[in-house]
Amino acid sequence: MTFTTLQNPYPQLGFIPFTKTPNFPAPHFLDVPKKPKKPTFIKASSSMVIDKEQDFKPSFDEYLKALETVKIRREKRQNSGESPAPEMVPVPESESGEKGGELGDTHLELGVKKVWVRKKVDNGVVKTDENEVVKKWVRKKSDSGYKGSEKDTNVFRRNEEKYEMSHVMDKEKDANVFRKVEDKYDKYQGERIKGLEVSYAMNKERAVNVKKVSGRREFGGYGNVEMERDAFKSLEEHPDVCDQPRVSRAEMEERIQKLAKCLNGASIDSPEWNFSKMMRSAKIRFADFSIIRLIQILGNYGNWRQVLQVIEWMQTRERFKSNRIRNIYTAALDALGKAKRPVESLNVFNTMLQQMASYPDRIAYHCIAVTLGQAGHMRELFHVIDTMRSPPKKKLSTGVYTKWDPRLEPDIIVYNSVLNACVRQKNLEGAFWVLQQLKEQGKQPNSITYGLVMEVMLACEKYDLVHEFFQKMRKSFIPNSLTYKVLVNTLWKEGKVDEAIQTVQYMEKRGIVGSAAVYYDLARCLCSAGRCKEALVQVKKVCKVANKPLVVTYTGLIQASLDSGKIDSGTYIFDHMRKFCSPNLVTYNIMLKGYLDHHKFDEARQLFYKLLENGKHITSTVDYRQAVLPDIHTFNLMLDACLMNQKWDDLEFVYRRMLEHGFYFNAKRHSHMILEACNAGKQIYLLETTWKHLIEGDQIPPPPLVQEMFCIKLKEDDYTAAFSCLICLPSTESHKYSRNSWLIRFRDNPDVFREETLLRIIDRTNTLLLRNEEINPILLNLMRSCKEILGVRQ
Known part of the structure; x- marks a missing residue:
């Protein structure tokens, strides 16, 4: 007969009931293991707990019931006058960061086991399920008329007696195990309760400062069961759990606009901490959308420096993890393109090539290509095209995208950018290369392509090709106003003014709305031909569609008249514009230069005096914004004119007015004017005024003025x-x-440096050299040159 050791039904209690049964056929629901596992206790940190493999894993309902049971039992002990047992609280996180340390059990779990074991012993129910099942199965067989052999009957009786004996022994063993477990629990909790008293205060403070993570709260350990129940209260009792209400899209846009205005007005030289303070004071969640929107607004302001500073600030923030870094860089490329900063755009583009997340897409290639094309950087643009067609030069981490291929073929926008660069570079071959590439790829040029090709031909002075491509374009597309602008400029260069007028009239008959550039170029064409009255008629059409101020249009017409030598037409338009708008400083300087170039000094001086009179009516800061005052360019024009016409009195007047207006002396430009005035024997006071101005400004006078002042004082016998x-x-x-x-x-001024004068210079120089401990090299060179002149003369 063989016996099988049954599985321990109470692995949590730490004992194994000794039971042997006859080798009857077992029911199908019994799973008998070969050998039961004995529970082991591990000693750690002066305490004994149950093995981790046999941890008690109560359900959530059992957990709550245990909490209530402990609470009720504590209340009963307090009412009966018994000393309360140590409170069973969840063990806080240990220093190693694991819940309950490495032992795996908590005070609460041990307490639950304690209640469970006591309940089993008090009720007298210590079951060995396998024996009960076998016993019932045999009895059922007997009742059904089954008659086993006598041997089986004896075996069953002996087994039943052993079962009764083992039942009593198991009951006593259960009581002993319970006492051991209770002793171990009390010892373990007594040693840990001292540490919990310290950690309780810290955990309670940590519980007040709740961490909000994804709408959930992380609690530290509490010191009583009532605080544990806070986790199951409604959110209405804890208003601090919920986050602040979400900011609306309109309010967020308003904050971003306010931050952009603040950054636009800030100095670029401000320290980094001040910039970070402005960024964080905006109360904006810096996500991809807010950064992109901020860059777009700064780009509309044209403040490209702040755009780069925002990018640099974003890169240094470790907390900011962008999911669309490519879009942020693309927005920066667009902002730099609007500000016409090709070098900075190329640096940003090269930065995008360093990682897969920011590697340029087609939109980014469009931005950099348009920027480089408008700036005329042909070589860099072809490098971008090569990068577009080639795989990444740097090995990038592609992750799961094993078949990632960023290579792209240039489209019509990129090729049009090449044509833009050809216009700036006057590169005829580049235009034909673009047309050849489009033909090989089977792409048809659009109207913009034909217009840019015509501009290239115009820049290269190939006027016949301009008309030829215009006729080709008319076969496939309707010419737009920009195309007619190129055609008008071509006819202007050819001197065909009447045909330019007919071209614009034909455009209007076709129903094409002309742009301001078409009418502006036609008006300049008429001004260059001396037909300024007809040009003013075109100005009325410009006013209907123009976005720029009217003073810009009039200034351009004046410049066109003066460039063609029509000073009378320029004067007529200048007088006419005063009826509709006030001339700005650029207009005054153009007219002043026009008068001087055409030898009308009196008209120029009268216009200059009018500018000076504008400063007499300034009484407040607001008047400075409205009044037109001369700048350094205005004064230099008048000084050159006075010197050329030898108007020494006017030269002195203009020069003193220049210093009074706060403009500085320029040695390269003004020194020869003062020397010529001094050599002419006129206006010696100019030198003294300049000398005084330089000394007061702690500036070193230039050598020509120093030597000239030295000669003048020698003439006056003032050696000191x-x-x-x-x-x-x-x-x-x-x-x-x-x-x-x-x-x-000395050789240029023989009348000043006579022999007697040279001897006195040598004598005074020796005295100064002996008086000073250090040798002055300037005085030493002066004495040697005097001796050399005297030796030559003797």
């Missing part, structure tokens, strides 16, 4: 003032006063 001009110079300027420079000055 003459040598003071040299002594005040720093030693770093000594190389500008070499011996040869003094020799040239």
Whole structure:
């Protein structure tokens, strides 16, 4: 007869009931293992807990029932006067970061086991399910008339007696195991309760500062069961759990607009912490949408520097993880293109090539191609096309996209950008290359392509080809206003003014709305031919469709008249524009230069005096914005004109007005004017005024003025003032006063540097050199040059 050891039905209690049964055929629902596993206890941190493989895993309902049971039992003990047992609380996270440490059990789980074991013992129900099943099965067989052998009957009786004995032994064993478990639990909780008293205060404070993660709350350990029940209260009792209400799209847009205005007005030289402060004070969630929108608004303002600063700030923020970094860089490329910054755009484009997430797509290629084409960077544009057609030069991490292929073929927008570059470079071969590429790829040029080809032919002065491509375009497309603009400029260059007028009239008969550029170019064409009255008729049409101020249109007409030598037409338009708009400073400077180029000094001086009179009516800061005052370019025009016409009085007047208006002395431009005035014997006060202006501004006078002042003082026999001009110079300027420079000055002014004067200069120089401990190289070169002149003369 063989016996089979049955599976332990109470693995959580830590004992194994000893039971042996005869080798009867077992029912199909019994699964008998070969050998039961004994529970082991692991000792860690001066405590004994149950093995991790046999952890008690209560359900959520059992967990709540255990909490209520412990609470009720504690209340009963308090009412009966018994010392309360240590409260059973969930063990907080250990220092290792694991719940309950490495032992796997908590006080609550041990408490549940304790209640479960006691209930089993108190009720006297210590079952060995396998024996009960076998016993009932045999009895059922007997009742049904089954008659086993006598041997089977004896075996059954002996087995039943052993079963009764094992039942009593198992009951006692259950009581002993319960006592051991209870002792271990009390010992373990007594040692840990001291540490919990310290951690309870920390966990309670942590529980108040709830962490909001995806709408859920993470709780620390609490010190009583009532605080555990806070997790099951309604959200109305905890208003701090819910996040703030979501910001509407309109309000978010308003915040972004406000931040963009703030950044647009901020200085680019402000420190990084100030920039971060402005960004965070906007109360914006910096996601992909908000960054892209901010860059777009700054791009509309034309503030490309702040766009780059936003990109740099975004890259340094570790918390900002963009999901659409390619779109952010593309928005930056578009903003830099509007500001016409090809170099910065190319740097951003090269940055996009460094990773797969930002690798350029077709839209990014369009942005960089248009920017480079408008700037005329032909070589860089062809490099972009090669990059577009080639695989990435750098090995990029593609992740799951094993068949990722970013290669693209240039489309019509890229080819049109090449034509734009050909216009700036006047590259005729590039235009034909574009047409050849489109033909090989089976693509048809659109109207914009034909218009750009015509502009290339116009820039290369191939006027016949302009008309030829215009006729080709008319066969497939309806010419737009920009095409007629190219045609009008071509006829203007050919001197066919009447045909240009007929072309615009034909365009209007076809029902094509002319742009401001068409009428503006036609008006300039008429002004260059001296037909300014007809040009003013076209200005009325410009006003209907123009976006630029009217003063810009009039200034362009004046410039066209002066370039063609029609000073009378320019004057007529200048007088006519005052009836409709006030001329700006650019208009005044163009007219001033026109008068001077056509030798009308009196008209130019009268116009200059009118500009000076505008400054007399300024009484507030607002008047500065409206008044037109001369700039440095205006003063330089008048100074050159006064010098050319030898108007020394006017030269002195204009020069002093220039210094009074806060403009500085320019040595390269103004030195020769002052020297010529001094050599002419006129206006010596100009030199003294300049000298005083430079000394007050802590500036070093240039060598020609120093030597000229030295000569003037020698003529006046004022040697002290003459040598003071040299002594005040720093030693770093000594190389500008070499011996040869003094020799040239002596030979050019023989009447000033006579023999007697040279001897006095040598005597004074020796005295100064002996008086000073350090040798002045400027005085030493002066003395040597004087001795050399005297030696030659003797």
